[in-house]
Amino acid sequence: MDLNALSPYIRVALDNVIVPTWKVKERDLFDYELLYIKEGEVIITVLDQVYNGQPGDIFLFKPRQRHSIAVKGSIPLRQPHIHFDLFYRPDSPEVKVSFKPIEEMSPQEHAWFREDDCSVPPFDLPNHFRLRNPLVFEKLLLDLIREFNMGLPFSQASVKGLFIQLWIFLLREHHWNQNSHIHSNWEQLTKVKQFLNHHFNEEVNVDKLAEMANLSNNHFIRLFKKAFGSSPIKYHQMVRIEKAKEMIQFTSIPLTEIAEEVGFQSIHAFSRAFKQLEGVPPSFYRSQKQ
Incomplete structure (x- = not known):
């Protein structure tokens, strides 16, 4: 995969506060979702793997990966998140955010599924991250969400640039986590x-x-x-x-x-x-x- 071809399309960018008892039932996404836990706790299941999400945790949901989300405890969940395509396609503006499992989808919806490029090199990213310094990631994500929702002239190009900064930061942090012996030297x-x-x-x-x-x-x-x-x-x-x-x-x-x-x-x-x-x-x- 040529990283020079990276041309992200940001579909949704929100900084939500969710009340206790809220949940997203099992679903399969057409695109990717990057979700950050800023406040509160959450139980997230991805392909039968259960995670107890806490502040500072990052989750990456990939196309066709069945998952569910449920708030844990009595504290509201603040979850800045974005839905995106890594590579712009002609149908990118038409694709919606999925809230259904794949067996309930129409033929048109089946055509919206993106390739999962994040499970192979050069990305090869996990579903769950715990970073050494999540505050840097948090600022990058909140800046992106703010820019996306302000709707200023040329905002789509600006959001692409912010996403690439965010993405490279995440790739580097994952690389350091996988190669701590290099990072220490x-x-x-x-x-x-x-x-x-x-x-x-x-x-x-x-x-x-x-x-x-x-x-x-x-x-x-x-x-x-x-x-x-x-x-x-x-x-x-x-x-x-x-x-x-x-x-x-x-x-x-x-x-x-x-x-x-x-x-x-x-x-x-x-x-x-x-x-x-x-x-x-x-x-x-x-x-x-x-």
Whole structure:
């Protein structure tokens, strides 16, 4: 799935206060619902899994996932929530919020079901979240709801932007929850990454980088690759080649000098590394120069 294609459509955005004894009977949604518990408690069942929702909890209901909601106790439930499509479709404005199980739906309603893109990578999100800092999420959600309901000019575009901020925050928090070992070493890892960005013209070795991160060599390599998608040495190589591409395209410096500038000891080593990463020799980029 290409995240660049993300184009959300917000169908409903409400900050409701619900009285005790209120409930939503079992239903299947056409779209997604993101529900935040700000005040009160709630019992939520999703696909036979029962959750006791408390303030700060977030629930994500996905298309075709049968669920029910019931207020717990005597305190009113405040539940800011939104219904949305992750990807705009021509029928997005026509689709309604479902309050029925799938067996009671018409053929037209069956055609409204969205694909469940949130249960597979790159999202792969659970139904229930407990965040380390729910107040950041709460502010983003309430800002979105406020903007949606004010109806100002260009509000639909503004709401899309706010949703993307909210969505990325949720994805990152889930990523940190799943990779707490990376999060706890994030400062050291980014320190090493910045060092590599600024020392593209120097040779580096794992021993020095691991020492900088105050980690063992093997543990450092594993964490760096998990955090940034490549080993530290390969990342450094990519930084050097990106800098070389910039110099090739936007200056007239000879390739032999560029090779030296980005830390290669010979034009042959430079050309070999360049072609390995880019699939073409450095002379190709020089020939593309306008």
